[in-house]
Amino acid sequence: MTRPGIESEIENPQWERKVNSGARYTLYHPKWYRRPVSVWWWLESWPYARFVLRELTSVAVGYFALITLWQVHAIRRGPEAYARVLARLRSPLFIVFDVIALGFVLFHSVTWFNLAPKAMVLRVGGKRVRDSALIGANYAAWVLISAVLAWIVVRGHF
Amino acid sequence: MARPKTPLLWFLFSVGGTVAAFLIPIHLFLFGLAQPLGWIGGPSYDSLLSLIRHPLARLYLLLLISLPLFHWAHRFRYTLYDGLKLKHLTELIAVICYGSALVGSVLAAYTLWSIP
Numbered sequence: 001m002t003r004p005g006i007e008s009e010i011e012n013p014q015w016e017r018k019v020n021s022g023a024r025y026t027l028y029h030p031k032w033y034r035r036p037v038s039v040w041w042w043l044e045s046w047p048y049a050r051f052v053l054r055e056l057t058s059v060a061v062g063y064f065a066l067i068t069l070w071q072v073h074a075i076r077r078g079p080e081a082y083a084r085v086l087a088r089l090r091s092p093l094f095i096v097f098d099v100i101a102l103g104f105v106l107f108h109s110v111t112w113f114n115l116a117p118k119a120m121v122l123r124v125g126g127k128r129v130r131d132s133a134l135i136g137a138n139y140a141a142w143v144l145i146s147a148v149l150a151w152i153v154v155r156g157h158f
Numbered sequence: 159m160a161r162p163k164t165p166l167l168w169f170l171f172s173v174g175g176t177v178a179a180f181l182i183p184i185h186l187f188l189f190g191l192a193q194p195l196g197w198i199g200g201p202s203y204d205s206l207l208s209l210i211r212h213p214l215a216r217l218y219l220l221l222l223i224s225l226p227l228f229h230w231a232h233r234f235r236y237t238l239y240d241g242l243k244l245k246h247l248t249e250l251i252a253v254i255c256y257g258s259a260l261v262g263s264v265l266a267a268y269t270l271w272s273i274p
Binding site for chain 1: 172174175176178179180181182183184185186187188189190191193194195198199200201203206207210219222223224226227229230231232233234236237262265266269270272273274
């Protein structure tokens with residue numbers, strides 16, 4: 001039994017004409033919906049904010065590298081150039097930068113040492129070194145190295 | 159931390175971070191605060207120059223400048239991805255970050271090499 005006009009229906013069935021031609025079908029399931037995340041996602045909680053602060057310590061680290069390069073460059077240029085750079089570094093602006101950078105750099109050190117056991121698992125004589133021992137060794141080495149450097153700088157020579 | 163680790167870049171980040179953690183605080187305190195504020199006398203220009211003339215001192219300073227720069231480059235690049243969600247600028251960010259770390263390192267190497 002046929003309905004009138006069925007040939008044209010077969011050619012161009014009703015449902016094909018209604019389909020939205022903008023849809024993209026793939027062999028696999030279409031992309032799952034993900035709620036867009038705001039750029040300020042990290043302000044939602046303190047652990048998130050602490051993570052971003054930890055990552056921002058890299059800026060302070062880069063700042064230190066640059067002012068050290070600046071000073072070394074000045075030393076190479078001669079005593080007057082070095083004196084000028086020293087005077088610049090004495091200005092309140094740079095003192096403020098240095099205090100802020102020092103805070104960030106200390107935060108970097110603390111978070112870095114606390115992660116040491118996660119970064120490497122040490123075994124001494126077959127037994128695994130305890131996390132707190134590894135962290136403590138890092139802090140001890142830090143204090144020792146800092147003391148030696150301070151001694152060298154204050155003395156003015158090795 | 160779910161970061162893709164291309165071994166070399168992550169290694170530079172890691173070594174740079176270790177150098178930064180151990181050495182930067184005391185350096186920043188001494189040369190950024192104590193000396194400018196007059197808490198310590200600080201070495202004179204001549205003793206400073208003779209100090210850094212030594213090849214080991216030059217190497218030390220090169221590592222002190224270069225490795226933290228690569229640490230910054232790697233970490234800052236991913237901060238821009240996660241913090242500011244700039245994933246669509248991937249290649250540009252990577253080139254700018256590692257590129258400037260490289261430029262800084264080359265500058266440091268040249269400066270330290272050419273100290274009389």
